[in-house]
Amino acid sequence: MPTVTVDGHELRVEGGRTILQALDDAGLLMDGVDVPHYCWHPKLPIDGSCRLCQVEVEGIPKLQIACNTPVQDGMVIHTRTERVQRAREGVMELLLVNHPLDCPICDQAGECKLQDYAFEWGVAQARTREPRRALKKHVDLGPTIVFDQERCILCRRCVRFCREIPKTGELGVVNRGDHSVIETFPGTELDNPYSMNVADICPVGALTTKDFRFKIRVWFLEEVAGLCTGCANGCNVYLGVANNKVYRYVPRRNDAVNDTWICDAGRLSYKAIGARSRLAEPLVRAASGALRPAGLDAALGEAAGRLRRLVDAKGPGVVAAIASAHATNEDLAVFRRFLAALGVEAAGVAVVVGESDDLLVRAEKAANAAGARALGFGEAGPVLARLRAGGVEALLSMGHDVLHETLLGGVEPLAGLDSVIVLDTHHSELERVAHVVLPARHAAEKHGTLTNAAGRVQRVRPAVEPHFEAWPEGELIARLGAALGLAGFDGTFDVAAVSRGLASLAPAFQGIDLESVGDAGRPLGGA
Ligand code: SF4
Ligand code: SF4
Numbered sequence: 001m002p003t004v005t006v007d008g009h010e011l012r013v014e015g016g017r018t019i020l021q022a023l024d025d026a027g028l029l030m031d032g033v034d035v036p037h038y039c040w041h042p043k044l045p046i047d048g049s050c051r052l053c054q055v056e057v058e059g060i061p062k063l064q065i066a067c068n069t070p071v072q073d074g075m076v077i078h079t080r081t082e083r084v085q086r087a088r089e090g091v092m093e094l095l096l097v098n099h100p101l102d103c104p105i106c107d108q109a110g111e112c113k114l115q116d117y118a119f120e121w122g123v124a125q126a127r128t129r130e131p132r133r134a135l136k137k138h139v140d141l142g143p144t145i146v147f148d149q150e151r152c153i154l155c156r157r158c159v160r161f162c163r164e165i166p167k168t169g170e171l172g173v174v175n176r177g178d179h180s181v182i183e184t185f186p187g188t189e190l191d192n193p194y195s196m197n198v199a200d201i202c203p204v205g206a207l208t209t210k211d212f213r214f215k216i217r218v219w220f221l222e223e224v225a226g227l228c229t230g231c232a233n234g235c236n237v238y239l240g241v242a243n244n245k246v247y248r249y250v251p252r253r254n255d256a257v258n259d260t261w262i263c264d265a266g267r268l269s270y271k272a273i274g275a276r277s278r279l280a281e282p283l284v285r286a287a288s289g290a291l292r293p294a295g296l297d298a299a300l301g302e303a304a305g306r307l308r309r310l311v312d313a314k315g316p317g318v319v320a321a322i323a324s325a326h327a328t329n330e331d332l333a334v335f336r337r338f339l340a341a342l343g344v345e346a347a348g349v350a351v352v353v354g355e356s357d358d359l360l361v362r363a364e365k366a367a368n369a370a371g372a373r374a375l376g377f378g379e380a381g382p383v384l385a386r387l388r389a390g391g392v393e394a395l396l397s398m399g400h401d402v403l404h405e406t407l408l409g410g411v412e413p414l415a416g417l418d419s420v421i422v423l424d425t426h427h428s429e430l431e432r433v434a435h436v437v438l439p440a441r442h443a444a445e446k447h448g449t450l451t452n453a454a455g456r457v458q459r460v461r462p463a464v465e466p467h468f469e470a471w472p473e474g475e476l477i478a479r480l481g482a483a484l485g486l487a488g489f490d491g492t493f494d495v496a497a498v499s500r501g502l503a504s505l506a507p508a509f510q511g512i513d514l515e516s517v518g519d520a521g522r523p524l525g526g527a
């Protein structure tokens with residue numbers, strides 16, 4: 001492996017890597033060694049067009065662009081010399097010649113590389129007196145993205161993204177010189193399933209998402225590390241939070257899961273957290289036949305009474321349980337212990353299956369189907385077959401995925417049951433037949449871990465606190481277990497302790513818990 005020295009840091013580098021890649025591999029890029037860059041992106045092909053990343057290499061007379069200069073053994077590189085500084089100032093001055101400098105009304109302000117680099121490496125005074133180039137401020141590129149032509153610095157990241165990642169190639173550069181602009185090809189629009197990533201990688205405020213623009217200034221946002229729960233890939237995201245509300249998901253880099261991308265559907269799935277359809281209080285079916293709000297203790301008492309009566313009269317064989325593939329490993333571990341203590345054997349996990357692609361999107365539309373299986377929940381099919389055959393009198397359902405057309409296909413098969421007890425984050429058709437409904441927290445509102453389709457266990461943590469009553473499923477089940485007087489249930493739910501005990505249920509979790517997975521996650525044993 002070649003050894004190079006960058007500003008005194010000695011790096012052993014994989015052959016064939018460029019200077020920027022070597023710094024990125026070592027975790028030093030912009031975090032120890034500052035080499036500003038616009039056109040280079042770690043997950044896109046090299047362009048070498050912005051010239052901002054110039055560095056001095058001993059023995060080479062001219063400055064070199066770090067993004068396209070392969071490292072060679074013994075190379076000594078300097079990134080902070082007088083020549084480098086002057087070159088950076090020149091590039092910044094050129095980029096700003098025509099820039100509108102409309103930062104006060106630009107959505108990128110606060111997370112804009114042109115602002116940041118101009119502040120650190122630019123010149124304070126403009127030398128031009130000529131009017132700036134006037135271009136279109138609002139070009140609708142498709143259903144998700146708005147383009148401001150004046151702000152574009154022609155780094156072509158967006159063009160390369162569309163060509164190389166979704167491979168749809170809608171964008172190109174038209175015209176020449178300072179008439180160059182980004183456009184969609186005639187007759188097309190930017191509408192691929194990953195289109196909104198172009199707003200993340202655009203280093204300036206030229207590309208903004210219709211969903212987020214003008215919602216809030218980014219400096220008011222706290223970026224909380226979390227996961228998208230839209231499918232079994234478990235893409236890593238930052239949740240942008242302010243005023244106890246999630247305003248957006250943006251991708252969080254994890255090369256083992258999603259590189260630096262997320263799909264548009266997953267990106268917009270943050271809306272489920274604050275949706276009006278959230279279940280906001282426990283409900284119990286009253287004598288009138290209607291579901292009525294109730295206190296949690298009353299609702300748990302009703303659920304426990306129904307289950308106890310049935311189990312004592314007919315045995316646990318008449319009770320069936322459906323686990324949710326949206327619940328955390330910790331919630332599911334408590335559920336499994338609860339079912340074992342009650343003697344219920346008919347249990348499975350409901351998983352909705354839909355479209356997938358070759359990039360990130362997985363067919364299973366829940367974040368923890370693999371975790372549920374690892375913790376011993378089989379498929380829902382046999383449980384549902386038994387239910388349809390009339391062998392079940394009570395159903396305990398986490399979530400409402402069981403109603404999907406590929407599973408139960410509606411509430412009709414549940415209509416005659418003695419008791420239907422539901423734990424859920426959102427209202428659903430299940431309420432037509434439910435006797436007790438218990439409101440649960442979303443993954444963005446609780447501590448826990450989720451296991452993605454590749455067997456990687458990853459962490460979620462509370463980014464927001466619900467402004468209504470909702471509890472983690474694990475806590476609801478623990479309290480239900482206590483209300484039933486089950487052995488080992490005292491009504492408390494210590495998520496960290498449950499997490500540490502996952503391996504006692506499934507050895508694949510050996511050495512894995514809430515604390516040890518870190519922000520990048522860890523693979524299940526054997527995964
Ligand atoms: S729109 Fe943004 S990403 Fe695309 S070329 Fe212009 S500055 Fe670069
Ligand atoms: S691929 Fe799946 S996990 Fe990733 S962002 Fe899309 S829906 Fe979310």
Ligand code: FES
Nearest residue numbers: 037050051053067
């Ligand atoms: S980042 Fe190297 S030339 Fe643009």
